[in-house]
Amino acid sequence: MSIRVFCSTVASSDFLLEIRLFGEKVPTSDYKGYPIEVQRQRTLQGVNVSSSFVLAADRRAGILAMTFQNTTPEKKTIPLQFNILGGLQYVKGWGFSRPDTRKLAMVAVVEKQRLIWENEAAGV
Numbered sequence: 001m002s003i004r005v006f007c008s009t010v011a012s013s014d015f016l017l018e019i020r021l022f023g024e025k026v027p028t029s030d031y032k033g034y035p036i037e038v039q040r041q042r043t044l045q046g047v048n049v050s051s052s053f054v055l056a057a058d059r060r061a062g063i064l065a066m067t068f069q070n071t072t073p074e075k076k077t078i079p080l081q082f083n084i085l086g087g088l089q090y091v092k093g094w095g096f097s098r099p100d101t102r103k104l105a106m107v108a109v110v111e112k113q114r115l116i117w118e119n120e121a122a123g124v
């Protein structure tokens with residue numbers, strides 16, 4: 001129940017998520033686009049990266065899933081960098097027009113494999 005309320009009341013009209021491996025953007029070498037999903041493949045420094053971004057059913061939200069596969073014989077530590085930009089706003093009703101989300105948000109907590117991105121109005 002709390003997820004349903006959370007997804008329907010938090011808005012970010014200028015959200016940007018950039019993920020880097022080894023400090024580098026990962027170029028897409030192959031992708032497939034579907035009406036509700038984009039699948040991408042690429043390789044960087046011997047690591048295959050596959051991702052799928054899927055629009056959530058009946059919500060104004062999406063889910064990003066990523067898989068990393070080491071194609072080299074040696075062990076690798078893969079440093080991940082998440083650059084998250086944009087604003088968040090609590091919105092009681094979200095009609096046709098774009099909501100005002102100018103309240104900037106910051107990554108406030110990194111714990112137990114979670115990033116919490118929030119401001120005084122809302123959080124993700």
